[in-house]
Amino acid sequence: MAYQTLKEVLAEAEELDFTVGAFNAHNLEMVPAMIEAAHEEGAPIIIQTSVGTAETEGMRNFVAVCKTMAEHEAVDVVLHLDHARKLEDIEAAIAAGYSSVMFDGSLLPFKENIEKTKRVVEYAHQRGVSVEGEIGTIGGTEEGFTVKEGNYTRLEDAVQFLQECDVDALAVGVGTHHGQFQSKTKLNFPLIEELHAHLKKPMVIHGGTGVAESDYHRLTENGIRKFNVGTELLVAWTKKAKEKLSKTEVNESLRNNMIPCNEEVYQIIKHKIALFMNQK
């Protein structure tokens, strides 16, 4: 078991027909519990960070934790930079040791998205790092970027994009929203099936918190190999932190308040991974 690229774990998922959970780490504190959950389930895990979180906590610190645990805990771990829009952020993550990056050019004109993604792919692949691209847009707010209504991915755009860009995974707009956690989304399954029938690359669902768990099976069947969950972890960790910290003595050992927060994240990830793995 080892520190892996996205390409490696998604190839395994394709071969064995499962979906790999990609979970946003909102701080360094929760990362060991996240990886422990994957280890417990005997599954690979993608730990991903936003650019903002990566900069706050230190990219090299995330790399150190993920690499150390991958090497010592018998679990495959990918460390992925989520939604990078600037080339300099991608260069910084690769220099720090991230094994995978997303270049999100979805808000750019189509041609510019292709041009920039191509450059990222060339740069990253030369350094043994995987790349996720995006076609279509995902609604909602993430890292201060708000997209009112997501745009569905158009098949002809996706085909052309993949002809020109050798990305390792493709994020698609199929009805999900970033940040959605109080309701469930209606996925466009006819579109997902159409994309799956024509595209050869693994597809990625963003805004996974808003997807009903009863839909997971159908997503795996239709070539979704990376499934992102961020908001649910953030909400659960914060709720538990509020509950614990509102009652604590100021000289209480901090771990007594943090362990239950991390335990929330651990349980959610363990539960999701079990669903992603047992799709048959």
Ligand SMILES: [Zn+2]
């Ligand atoms: Zn996203």
